[in-house]
Amino acid sequence: MPPRNLLVFLLFLFPLLFTFDSPFIILAESTSFNFPFFTVRNLTLLGDSHLKNGVIGLTRETAVPSSSSGTLIYNHPIHFLDQDSNITASFSTTFSFTIDSVDPTSFGDGLTFFLSPDNQTLGSSGGYLGLANSSDLAKNKFLAIEFDTKLDTRFNDSNDNHVGLDVNSLNSIKATDALLQDIDLKSGNLITAWIVYKNDLRVLNVFLSYSTIKPPTPLLSVDIDLSGYLKGYVFVGFSASTEGSTGIHSIENWSFKTFGFLPVRPRSHPHNVSGSSVTVPSAVPASNSTNKHHKRLGLGLGIAGPAFFFVVLAVFGYVSVKKWKDMRIEKNLKAEILAGPREFSYKELYAATRGFHSSRIIGRGAFGNVYKAIFASSGCVSAVKRSKHSREGKTEFLAELSIIAGLRHKNLVQLQGWCAEKGELLLVYEFMPNGSLDTLLHQHPENGLLLTWSHRQNIAVGLASVLAYLHQECEQQVIHRDIKTSNIMLDGNFNPRLGDFGLARLMDHDKSPVSTLTAGTMGYLAPEYLQYGKATEKTDVFSYGVVILEVACGRRPIEREVNSQKMVNLIDWVWGLLGEGRIIEAADKRLKGDFNEEEMRKLLLVGLSCAHPDSAERPSIRRILQILNNEADPIAVPKMKPSLTFSCSLTVEDIVSDDEESKITQS
Incomplete structure (x- = not known):
């Protein structure tokens, strides 16, 4: 609330505190x-x-x-x-x-x-x-x-x-x-x-x-x-x-x-009012105790009144100084990112997306919708992410944006600009003509293009390369937190471009890890992340492993069996085939065997090693990149999926597995 409005509100509130019989009215809220x-x-x-x-x-x-x-x-x-x-x-x-x-x-x-x-x-x-x-x-x-x-x-x-x-x-x-x-x-x-x-x-x-x-x-x-x-x-x-x-x-x-709760109405006045007449009780002489009570009340109000106004002035001064400082920080941050992504006007983006028309929606996510934007002046095409969350912390938004604006990698969706107007956050990215990996990977071959084996190998290497950059090569380490096939875009040559990096952090900047967790996608989240809500580079590695298995097998992380209600976990399914010596049978059947078996085996083992239940046993993304580029030997993967027990006796199978089950009781 602007300081001027706050002051007016407090000044208005002061007499109300002494007008009603009770200073507070509790409103029952819907759930x-x-x-x-x-x-x-x-x-x-x-x-x-x-x-x-x-x-x-x-x-x-x-x-x-x-x-x-x-x-x-x-x-x-x-x-x-x-x-x-x-x-x-x-x-x-x-x-x-x-x-x-x-x-x-x-x-x-x-x-x-x-x-x-x-x-x-x-x-x-x-x-x-x-x-x-x-x-x-x-x-x-x-x-x-x-x-x-x-x-x-x-x-x-x-x-x-x-x-x-x-x-x-x-x-x-x-x-x-x-x-x-x-x-x-x-x-x-x-x-x-x-x-x-x-x-x-x-x-x-x-x-x-x-x-x-x-x-x-x-x-x-x-x-x-x-x-x-x-x-x-x-x-x-x-x-x-x-x-x-x-x-x-x-x-x-x-x-x-x-x-169905009705709005709370003010308490009725003690007098009955009808027209111009007022009915009041008969006069009764006040006792000495009553007079003493009124004197004490008057003395209390005489002390409380000036004290209250002093508090009002102090709050007004504090808010004004804080707002002045925030404006200076915001101005400095804007200056820092002017050399990178440009600041778009809301009017410009509104026109380019035809008023954010539904026909321009090319993607949806927890943050909101993605729109195809065509700029009439230049003919350029971009993708605009429109947050459905209102945000007052524009300073924090700009601080995060200044970090993302400095990221440069061939396998990142490049940020072109931003807009923070009318209570909305808008991010402008490169437009990816081949859409998301999720869409292309899981569509039926008769309805579209089938990703070839060389495309899939290129996606695995490119994604590992950009994660190595985010984890180890940036001046400030970036943990993505939401790696999944729907956040991996494909450019005109089917090269992978990781998107949405930092977006969850931008949107939930002031929220706890619990809030980030509930917005995650089941099947991609590491067991320790589900349990403790703390994201690390090893949680990104786990998500990468799930994506690699998804790319190799053409199956979703969790999907229902055909003609059955049973849910199948991809990690458990592949690990089961490994234990039976049939891991190559996990390969996407739509490829019809058109792949190198040794390379497919290596890719599946890389996926399992990254999806190890114990984060300490997962390789670094740098090691994975070396393996995929034949610069290091593959990691030995146990034939049986290891089990993991947390200190609170919650096992990983309770969260992501179809195998063992154990009772969870929370109070």
């Missing part, structure tokens, strides 16, 4: 969160629940007749009741889940989405949906939507494929057969659920679909007033259980939000 995939951040996993490849498994594959039970809870309690207006929030949640079993005749009992005042809700295995305790069914308090896959006469279940509403009991208030909308909960297919409660209508609706398009008609609709159950703060999450079966219950994504 929302979204997990397109899961990490261990902001979640508590209880019982047998576990994290694997960004998916939460609520139960484990156990040997019959063992049973399993698990719970996933969002760490932060949610405010459902506005104390001031006495209004209960409405809410909606969307999530995708699967219920599967390796034995079609043996299924678990189903899963639930629940709301509970307890963040340690964990029910028994067996027929209790992981929600209630077998020894005391009334112990846990909850409101739950059950997706039940077992007929249990103890709880008056109608069939083994129903959706119901449970309130503090596993006997549903109302339930509906999912087959009424052709949904088989036990199909193993990905099912998306929408649960919407509208407090003003006093109705809760549940929608189900095999697609991500919400059906027009709810499967389950219950007329119910939940205000009596959603008092104060409530935890939300999922639970599931099995009973002597091999059922696997998984949650793949989840979003949640509350809404």
Whole structure:
């Protein structure tokens, strides 16, 4: 806020502090969160629940007749009741889940989405949906939507494929057969659920679909007033259980939000006002104690008033001096980078992108969109990255930009200019005619150009070369943090150009590593980065290794098997073939054998050595470049993928592997 506006605001605020009966009014705020995939951040996993490849498994594959039970809870309690207006929030949640079993005749009992005042809700295995305790069914308090896959006469279940509403009991208030909308909960297919409660209508609706398009008609609709159950703060999450079966219950994504709180209105005046008349209470002689109280109050205000204005003036002076210093720093930084990338005007970039028209979008990312810009005056074509994040720290932005502006390498997408106007950050880069490596690598050969073996070798060497430059040859070391195929561009000759370097740091300059982590891409992130949130050159090496395997194999880091719901981790898959002596079979089948087997073997082993779970065992990027250029011998890679245990007993397999699994519990 500008200093002048701040001063006016404080001067306006001062009389208000003494006008209302209470100086502070607390406004109940809505809550929302979204997990397109899961990490261990902001979640508590209880019982047998576990994290694997960004998916939460609520139960484990156990040997019959063992049973399993698990719970996933969002760490932060949610405010459902506005104390001031006495209004209960409405809410909606969307999530995708699967219920599967390796034995079609043996299924678990189903899963639930629940709301509970307890963040340690964990029910028994067996027929209790992981929600209630077998020894005391009334112990846990909850409101739950059950997706039940077992007929249990103890709880008056109608069939083994129903959706119901449970309130503090596993006997549903109302339930509906999912087959009424052709949904088989036990199909193993990905099912998306929408649960919407509208407090003003006093109705809760549940929608189900095999697609991500919400059906027009709810499967389950219950007329119910939940205000009596959603008092104060409530935890939300999922639970599931099995009973002597091999059922696997998984949650793949989840979003949640509350809404419907009304704006807080000022407290009513103690007098009743109608027209020009004012009704006041009858006069009552004031007692001596009351007079003394008023005198003390007046004395307090007489002292507090000048003190408050002194604080206002001090704050005003501090903000003014700080702004003056920042303006000087900004001016100096602008002067430093004038010799490099130019400063574009917002008007110029707006015209070149046709007003940032959707038809000009050539890429999308966590930062925002990338637009094709054609400058009418020169006919030049560029790529403009438009941040969707507002930023007030223009000085910090320019400081980061001055570092990036000094980077020069043939395998970097060259920064041409920048713009910081109208609350937006815009970066102008070279336009890459062949787009991103991700797009070209994974498109079907019939729909476009297939990258040849020589192209892929050139990409591996070029990417290693530019990383060696960033890590070891720059005056100030640059850790990229987000190496992936969608951030590698290809020029007209299919040479790799690394882009987005430093962009995450630019955008999250003042944020913790946790914020950077949640913006990362599962499959490319090193285990220690996921665990501790600290980026080093070895985390870049890990990401490089994943990219190399992706280039050699033509497979994504994490992808679903054909005709199956199973997720396959690329690193584990290649390492498995190495252990069986068949690593060459990992080569992209679309190449049809048109490659040198020894060179392909070397590239695959380089990828595995870089993706070693233990960062200390990974080679430097300089060593990798020497190996690829036949200037050093390949690194010995163990035939079995090594396991890694962190000091907090969290293993790397919990994060990125399909092999071993271990329980994670956070509170």
